[in-house]
Amino acid sequence: MAIDLTGRSFLKLLDFTPDEIRYLIKLTHEFKHLKHNHIPHKYCEGKNIVLLFEKTSTRTRCSFEVAGHDLGMGVTYLDPHSSQMAKKESIADTARVLGRMFDGIEYRGYSQSLVEELAAYSGVPVWNGLTDDFHPTQMIADMTTIEENFDGNLQGLKLVFMGDARNNVANSLMVVCAKLGLHYVACCPPESAPADDLVVTCENLAAESGGSVCIESDVAKAVAGAQIIYTDIWVSMGEPAELWESRIKLLSPYRVTAELMAQAAPDAIFLHCLPSFHDNKTEIAAEVEKRYGVSELEVTDEVFESAQSRVFDEAENRMHSIKAIMYATLN
Ligand code: CP
Numbered sequence: 116m117a118i119d120l121t122g123r124s125f126l127k128l129l130d131f132t133p134d135e136i137r138y139l140i141k142l143t144h145e146f147k148h149l150k151h152n153h154i155p156h157k158y159c160e161g162k163n164i165v166l167l168f169e170k171t172s173t174r175t176r177c178s179f180e181v182a183g184h185d186l187g188m189g190v191t192y193l194d195p196h197s198s199q200m201a202k203k204e205s206i207a208d209t210a211r212v213l214g215r216m217f218d219g220i221e222y223r224g225y226s227q228s229l230v231e232e233l234a235a236y237s238g239v240p241v242w243n244g245l246t247d248d249f250h251p252t253q254m255i256a257d258m259t260t261i262e263e264n265f266d267g268n269l270q271g272l273k274l275v276f277m278g279d280a281r282n283n284v285a286n287s288l289m290v291v292c293a294k295l296g297l298h299y300v301a302c303c304p305p306e307s308a309p310a311d312d313l314v315v316t317c318e319n320l321a322a323e324s325g326g327s328v329c330i331e332s333d334v335a336k337a338v339a340g341a342q343i344i345y346t347d348i349w350v351s352m353g354e355p356a357e358l359w360e361s362r363i364k365l366l367s368p369y370r371v372t373a374e375l376m377a378q379a380a381p382d383a384i385f386l387h388c389l390p391s392f393h394d395n396k397t398e399i400a401a402e403v404e405k406r407y408g409v410s411e412l413e414v415t416d417e418v419f420e421s422a423q424s425r426v427f428d429e430a431e432n433r434m435h436s437i438k439a440i441m442y443a444t445l446n
């Protein structure tokens with residue numbers, strides 16, 4: 116059956132069938148081919164989109180902007196301080212105003228309920244550019260990157276997420292793996308395990324797809340034979356900086372190191388949504404090093420820079436996948 120996502124919002128992957136997700140991944144490969152071969156693809160000419168960012172961003176913002184321009188659209192960016200949203204105007208009112216002017220709305224911020232409310236009131240597709248709970252556009256890029264490395268096949272691969280396994284990226288990975296038949300392992304201490312209700316939902320999805328979901332605190336058991344090792348920062352945007360001390364104590368055993376990679380499958384790849392604290396060359400990492408004496412956090416510089424690392428392919432694929440998502444929902 117042909118897939119038609121016209122008019123749909125992209126808020127979380129739980130809303131999409133496996134076939135719909137596979138369709139978006141296929142479109143991503145196609146848009147990457149067009150871009151790499153300099154074939155114009157202004158398929159959304161005459162449309163306009165608005166990007167609302169309440170948290171900072173490099174990849175997501177630039178991906179929406181470049182993808183929007185490549186598709187021939189007008190792109191408006193609103194930073195956290197330059198609109199009336201939430202401060203002087205409710206989300207419902209903002210959504211109804213923006214929906215009269217724009218063909219699609221991207222939102223990055225805090226609560227998942229806010230992006231759901233935008234979608235409920237705007238009357239146009241709304242794309243979730245990251246909330247505290249989920250980061251769905253990242254997943255289309257990640258699955259595309261995995262397909263590029265495993266002959267286009269996702270079914271049956273083992274993906275291990277190391278560290279803060281209840282954050283937005285980890286939650287979304289668990290969902291997409293469960294939908295697409297991968298074996299997902301959250302390797303973390305009990306304090307960082309994903310919420311029970313989401314785990315149960317994903318276990319049920321995995322039972323249908325032939326995948327599995329496992330929460331494992333033993334690193335050696337978790338990574339044995341894994342094809343994909345994935346991690347993310349230990350303190351996410353919106354969480355207080357005071358958490359660094361306890362997170363470093365809690366999650367240091369789950370840092371991705373060369374020794375850990377050696378226990379995975381011989382063809383294993385390393386993924387990270389980025390940005391990453393793999394060295395002390397950022398303001399936050401330098402401050403953390405000064406206070407707590409640790410210069411590499413969720414992953415060592417050695418792994419980040421290794422031949423197994425695919426993090427910059429993954430970052431590039433953000434743009435192709437966001438283009439696919441916008442095209443599919445706008446046309
Ligand atoms: N991975 C990701 O979403 O990066 P940005 O925060 O730079 O958008």
Ligand code: NVA
Binds near residue numbers: 245388
């Ligand atoms: N978990 C991270 C992801 C950044 C892309 C955060 O929310 O800060």
